[in-house]
Amino acid sequence: MLRPRLIPCLLLHQGGLVKTVGFKDPKYVGDPINAVKIFNEKEADELVVLDIDATVNGVEPNYKLIADLAAECRMPLCYGGGVRSVEQAKRISGLGVEKVAISAAALADPALVTRTAAAIGRQSVVVVLDVRKTSGFFGRGYQTFTHNGTRPGPQQDPIALAAAMEAAGAGEILLNSIDRDGHMKGYDLQLAREVRKILRIPMTVLGGAGTHDDLKDLFQACGVVGAAAGSLFVFKGQYRAVLISYPSAQQKDEIGSAASSLVTTFG
């Protein structure tokens, strides 16, 4: 039986790991290599590492750091941040990174997704959608953003956008809620459910998980998907003391059992 995935998501900022709230106020939470070592010991399902500086500053990904992370990482690794060409994606993949995440560049040019999939394999191409719930009068009330939530993405419904990215060749969608980031009050289940429904490819949801019950709620709503979280796995207690944690094997099975069905309703 395929298990839902519980995925720590680590944010790189100025060489260290940080955790944000609503994509703002980065709080230093530790050293990236050290965090990878801890998640190795805890046998995390996968790891997502996002460099939140690279695209905003218009700089190259930090290949040295990515290589060090990949060498240390004993679970599948997804890297994102500053990737805007096939060559960059190939180089990162060649460093031993299983999945390369693209956001701003993919939304600006879906053909990049197609070309990257041809170069490193569709299964290794993840498209990140940073989505904010809007109180506007238009569409479904969601808007996609890039550059750390500072620039509006295409004026397209995120659900249609996810479908377009799948059609372009994405192997996975990482659906990230900007307004839920860091609040630890649960995922945006409605959006997650709607996106899951129209996708054939796997989906991972990020933004809002604060308890194991939040993970279970996501699996109940969406079946076997990836549940990614930052705060949940790096903070402890109401004062948000930094302490890396991850569910034990038994806890993981218990949480995962909430995913009643593999089959989704797409198509």
Next chain:
Amino acid sequence: MITIVDYGLGNIGAFANMYKRLNLPTTVARREADLDGATHIVLPGVGAFDHAMELLNASGLRDPLDRIVADRRAFVLGVCVGMQILGDSSEEGTGRGLGWIGGRVRAFAGHPAAGRLPLPHMGWNDVVPARQTRLFKGMENYARFYFLHSYFFDCEQREHVLADADYGFPFPCAIGCRNVFGVQFHPEKSHHWGASLLRNFAET
């Protein structure tokens, strides 16, 4: 010596790291001479079937590997697409595979029992040994590995299936014939289960 074949595909470093943690020395083979002392050969691979075969054929390692397999001079472990190319052909491409284990690689997408499942098959799945094999020593009761693929190896002979996994239907996820083994999942990214399997292979 455990020898990891580098023909331009797959995570060579991840295998080297895993074996380093197990205190087992490895070497990387990029040309024929590098295969000289090989007793256990890891053949990684990711991406498309034809692309993998083209790169392997162009590497200069294909013929020496064919001879090593035929002479049974070393054990071979194909991983992911490195497993798929052990077969004769694939629905993913038009080229020939290595033909070391009889079988055709098929698409989940075309299988009636997997018609409505997300693809690729991605994540951690249970692996159930189909027979007694050294590869799964210590994992007879339970094992879980990381998968990432859209095609599966349809074995010609059931006796070559060492373990199955279930994704809509049971499919062979570990195969073996004489000195050649293949696993569809990624032992190099499968924590203690992966470490056990790679150690077992080295002790075969």
